[in-house]
Amino acid sequence: MALRETDPAEVGGYAIEDRLGAGGMGVVYLARSASGRRLAVKVVHAQYADDDEFRTRFRREVAAARQVSGAFTAPVVDADADAAxxxxxxxxxxGADLGTHVRRHGPLPPPRLRELAAGLAEALRDIHRAGMVHRDLKPANVMLAEDGPRVIDFGISRATEFAASDVLTQTGRVMxxxxxxSPEQFSSPQDVGPAADVFSVGSVLVYAATGHGPFDSPSPYETALRVVDGTPELDGVPPELLLFVRLCLEKSPAARPTTGELLALLRDGRLPEPRAGDAPTVSQNTPPPRRRRRPWLAPAAGALALAALAALTLTLTSDEARPGNLPAGWQPWRGKSKDPGVDKEPxxxxxxxxxxxxxxxxxVCAGDDVMATRFALADGRNTWARPVDATADELGLGDQGTVLAARHGRVFVYGSDDRTVRDENHYRYTVQALDxxxxxxxxxxxxxxxPxxxxxxxxxxxxxxxxxGIVAVHGPKGQQYALLGADDGEVRWKHPLPDPDTRICLLRGAAGQAYLVCQKWSFDDEDAGGTSVAQLDLAxxxxxxxxxxxxxxxxxGQTGGRLVLLPTAGAHRAVTLIDADSHIVTTVGLAEPQPEASTPTLLRGRLxxxxxxxxxxAFAPEDGRRLWESNSTVESPGPPVASATHLYLASPSGRLAALDLRTGRVTATLQGRDDGGTAEAGAGAPLTLVGDALYVPYGIRSVYSVDVRAL
Structure with missing residues (x-):
């Protein structure tokens, strides 16, 4: 691209040789250092240069960008936030950027797509570790170098968003x-975090595989609507990458994997095969049905189109989409499950x-003899319920029930049939997939x-x-473990548990992997106390x-690529870490012992x-530091859940507290409910967070939902 008369001859002592491109935030030049090294120099537009707050944030972002030095990024060599x-x-x-390459040569073949997926995940992992969010990952910002893909142009967009003046109005651009x-960049830009970059990875991979994005439309504002509320077009994406892409393109940021989890999917050189049950979401052979235009769209089209063309940032409001990140049509609600009945008896x-x-x-919730019951995310309508045991419970044991997993419109649960056979207690267990x-x-x-x-x-x-699918204990004596395929429940493989007479083995999961944790036991206490941890090959x-x-x-759990393990009994004085790649074991002492009565949960890198x-x-598992201590005022809290900024926990009665994830300060509380009945003594149930909608189980088979921004 030819230089213009207004282009500088040098910037910061680097001789300008060519113009590489221009964007909403500045112009990029090809420059050369005194030693002959070629550099890409981005010079910020003048309107940002006049803003003191921008300069402060730009300086901070440059400092963070200097920390990114991965193999799949372009490292920062020099910068000057105080220049004119x-x-x-x-x-x-x-080399060419991804967009140029695809336009010239067509989509990438599957091997290069896998290389691209791994490179993008690793680059973003490094960027996120530096405390940054790219926010503008697109084909033009992915260079196809000879030794693999490189992500460029990071560390600036985050600074520009916070300019004191209305940058969007002035420039007609968005970050x-x-x-x-990602959907949240349109509907709730102030809450954009690393998950937004993961969404962009999915879109970039679709473009690289097909030559078009998953939400393309001739109209910019229609594109924005499709991103927020549309079904992605994934025809042409290789089957072995469909799961990877689908996970990236989840609408809710909380539902998307982290970059570390994406790398875990690719680590073994294969991805799980696509499941037949996913077809309603993305069909490989038939195009997904177009959504009917909603009545509110027509009268608003003119104003929205103008806004989209001027700034391309939309805050959508309708019966199906509200400001922020809430399920379509959401409203505050509380509800109680209908009785599932057993043998037609309540x-x-x-x-x-x-x-x-x-x-x-x-x-979908489970527990208290309920195998599964469904509430609508939007309004809490309870549409169906099934019992764990469909026949009368002859043994009087009671069956708790639990949700094993829920994804792609399916929920995986277990059922039982407890009965007496020839005067002997007999148990029959099933794993089931429900719509x-x-x-x-x-x-x-x-x-x-x-028995x-x-x-x-x-x-x-x-x-x-x-x-x-589901890895579960198997066999009449529970002495095997087997993988049940997610699409049909068929046993894919089956193996005996190691040393069932001397070891108690548990199945655990972390970062998409399955582990077998076996604890040695013996009647002789001197011969007991060891634990073996084995990562299972899912193939x-x-x-x-x-x-x-x-x-x-x-x-x-797992954080930073390392498994986190704790003692099963006694006070917790140390954390054991196992690197999932190198298998190196590290033991870290906690700053202060935690009593056995404490319940540990690993959330967003915090123990x-x-x-x-x-x-x-809250402790830092990597070094045992205590990060903060707080009194939530919530009695007998269940396992907490965390967003990017807050930790939430609730009591059995539904009393709720929100704590600042960084400091532990209680920022809001909500009184408990008395309409759910009084449950047996115990801790509160785990919470579920979908975007900004929090779902709190409480009382007896009851749930309520609240917008966490309203707390």
Missing amino acids: RPWMATLYIP GTPPFM TTPDGPFTRCAATRTSL AGTGEVLWSTVTGDG EASEPNSELGYAVAVPD TGRPRWTVDLDGEMDIV CYTRPSGSVR
Whole structure:
């Protein structure tokens, strides 16, 4: 691109040789240092240079950008936020950008797509670790270098958003490019976080695979509507990458994987095969049906089109979409499950739900003899309920029920049949896949049938969800573990549990992987106390690697590529970390011991301990530092859930508290409810967060929903 008369001869002592391009924030030049190194120098537009607040934020972003030095990014070489026009120089990456390459040569073949997916995930991982969000990942910002893809142009867009003057009105630009932006960048730009970049990864991969974006439209504002509320067009995406792309393109930021989880999907050189049950979302052979235009769209089209063309940032309001990030048509609600009945007779409800999970428009909950019951995310309508055991409970045991997983419009649960056979207690357990919207049983697979069968309950460690399906204990004595395929429930592989006579083995999941955690036991206390941790190969079920540890340990999650394990009994004085790639074991002492009565939860890189009194303590698992301590005022809280900014926890009665995730300060509380009945003593049930909509189980088989921004 030829230089213009107004272009400078040098910037910061670097000789300008060519003009590489221009965008909403500045002009990019090809420059050369005194030693001959070629650089890409971005010079900010004059309107930003006159804004002191912009300069302050630009300086901060440059400092953060300097920390990004991964193999898939262009490192910052030099910068000057105090120049007449601020500038930043990065290493020049020779080669065409992804957009130019696809226009000239067509879509990338599958091997290069996988390379691109891994490169983008790794680049964004480095950017996010530096405390930055790219916000404008698009084909033009992905360079196809000889040694792999590189992400460029990061560290500036975040600064420009906070300019004191109305930058959007002045320039007609937004911080992003509509076909590759995330829904929250349109509906709630102040809440944009790393998950927005993950959404953009999905859109960029679709473009690289097909030559068009998943939400393309001739109209910019129609494109924005499709991003926020439309179904992505994924025809032409290779089957082995469909799951990867679909996960990236989840509408809710909380539902998208992290960059580390994306890398985990690719780490073994294969992705889970697409499931037949996903066809209603994305069909590989037939185009998805077009959505009917909503009545509100026509009268608003003129104003919205003008706004889109002027700034391309939309705050959509309608019966189906509201400001912020809420499920379509959401309104505050509270509801109680209908009685699922057993043998057409009513049950006697006396307990809370053990777990709820959301998929598409449904919140599905389980517990207290309920195998699954569905509430509409938007208004709480309770449309169906099924019992754990469809026949009368002859043994009087009661069956809790739990949601194993919920995704792509399906919910995975377990059922049981407890009865007496020839004067002997007999248990028959199944794992079932239900249509979350209708409750229809899509498949049901028996996992155990006999006096010693084990309940496939994730709460007990006897089942775990993975991308391919459900790994569960199997066999009449629960001495095997097997993978049940998500699409049909068929057993994909099956293996015996190691040393069932001397070890208690639990199935655990972290970052999309399944682990077998086996704790050695013996009648001789001197011979007890060891733990082995094995990562399972999801293709074969066999251990990829095994690590032996002293003491009885269990996995609580994964952060920073390392498994986090804690003792199963006694006070917690240390954290054990296992690197998921190198298998190196590290033990880190906690700044202060945590009592056995505390409940640990790993949330967004923080190890949070909750106590029955409502006290919460947060630690950094990587070094054991105490980050903060707070009194939530919530009695007997259940496991908390976290957004990008807050931690939420609730009591059995539904009393709710919101804590600042960074400082622990209680920012809001909500009184409990008395319309759900009084449940048996215990802790509150886990919460479910869908965007800004929080779903709180409470009382007896009851749930309420609240917009967390209104707390």
